[in-house]
């Protein structure tokens with residue numbers, strides 16, 4: 238019987254397994270993921286009920302062919318039964334609730350496997366190495382066990398953020414520095430007598446600020462990022478704008494795309510509308526546009542436009558935005574543009590040296606804690622305790638020039654080797670395709686990938 242190993246059981250790994258249960262004849266699926274995050278990954282296993290999805294309910298179905306699947310599931314819950322469906326469809330619900338949904342989707346689909354002769358084994362472990370041979374793949378686990386499969390899916394998703402590049406690298410084991418911002422420990426038991434420094438200024442910064450508040454922190458919070466852009470709220474969820482898309486053509490250069498987007502943003506601003514619907518209208522086309530760019534254009538995008546794009550794309554619910562703005566008005570949250578220079582431990586406290594871009598000066602501040610919210614690391618050379626780094630060193634995988642992901646055939650999901658050929662038995666999806674597709678992060682994209690990948694892997698009788 239064909240054996241398929243899936244490394245990582247977050248959204249991508251568990252939905253690939255569910256799609257296989259539906260599409261495949263008898264086979265064996267071995268899913269490896271630590272118990273606590275099984276089905277949910279980091280994103281949907283939050284430490285607080287108050288951490289919200291950044292996509293509305295109506296767009297979070299796990300299945301592309303059943304767009305209302307999540308909404309229907311929500312509306313059946315007693316807490317939502319009497320609520321207005323349209324309102325809920327356009328609301329940002331909690332990520333914890335979405336995690337419950339994914340567990341329920343798993344529990345409902347899992348029994349079908351036995352009926353179809355599909356054996357599923359879930360292993361509460363971490364894969365530390367991968368040995369790829371022409372017809373087999375061996376997954377080596379944290380406990381030393383080795384599991385041989387015929388085909389292997391790398392669904393490892395989000396890696397913890399990269400440590401800021403500082404002079405005093407010996408600082409890093411410091412107990413008041415949190416490289417992983419997605420765990421409760423990062424925001425719990427923080428001394429309010431000194432400020433907290435958050436590195437990064439995106440969606441995780443917002444979650445972290447609210448998490449600190451929820452856990453009793455009452456001091457000042459500093460957040461630093463290269464541009465210090467203000468995070469934006471969702472304002473026009475109901476507006477549709479299709480004029481830009483009508484003007485998109487094949488093989489547009491980055492300059493042409495930039496000019497077109499700028500022109501349409503100017504147009505909507507004349508109606509008192511923000512760039513939001515213009516940027517959203519590009520979403521179904523970004524993968525194609527990215528693929529059409531040259532390597533030099535991609536590099537230019539990353540150095541000049543990525544931050545701007547991030548702000549326009551990654552918005553937060555309006556009421557969450559108001560909370561953040563209130564903290565800024567009250568002098569409790571300071572968002573700065575600049576760069577971390579060094580961290581020095583000083584008697585249980587940390588002196589942060591940073592370059593303040595606005596004032597053109599290097600400054601220092603004493604803080605009780607540093608939380609790294611710079612976003613998932615994609616450069617596998619920096620990812621410790623991961624089989625991916627080993628695979629990279631062995632030439633079993635290669636990264637794109639910008640180190641955004643793993644080079645992969647985006648039609649078959651087969652992973653590329655250093656010699657330029659593709660593995661017949663190793664596949665990947667999700668965030669690992671960022672270099673190939675740029676937008677390969679949200680449920681919206683991943684649900685399609687899980688379905689297509691299952692088509693590639695399924696056993697046909």
Ligand SMILES: Cc1cc2nc3c(=O)[nH]c(=O)nc-3n(C[C@H](O)[C@H](O)[C@H](O)COP(=O)(O)OP(=O)(O)OC[C@H]3O[C@@H](n4cnc5c(N)ncnc54)[C@H](O)[C@@H]3O)c2cc1C
Pocket residue numbers: 244245246247248249250269270271274275277278279280281289290291292362363364365392393394395396419441623624666667668678679680681683
């Ligand atoms: C904080 C946060 C909030 C988000 N909110 C939204 C949202 O509201 N809407 C949206 O559409 N998208 C959101 N996203 C994007 C999100 O990444 C995807 O929606 C989705 O969770 C990605 O699923 P995944 O399975 O690819 O990765 P992950 O969720 O990261 O899951 C990967 C799994 O693989 C496991 N793993 C990794 N390495 C190994 C190994 N070596 N051995 C065994 N297991 C391993 C991990 O423990 C994890 O459980 C959010 C992301 C983050 C980080």
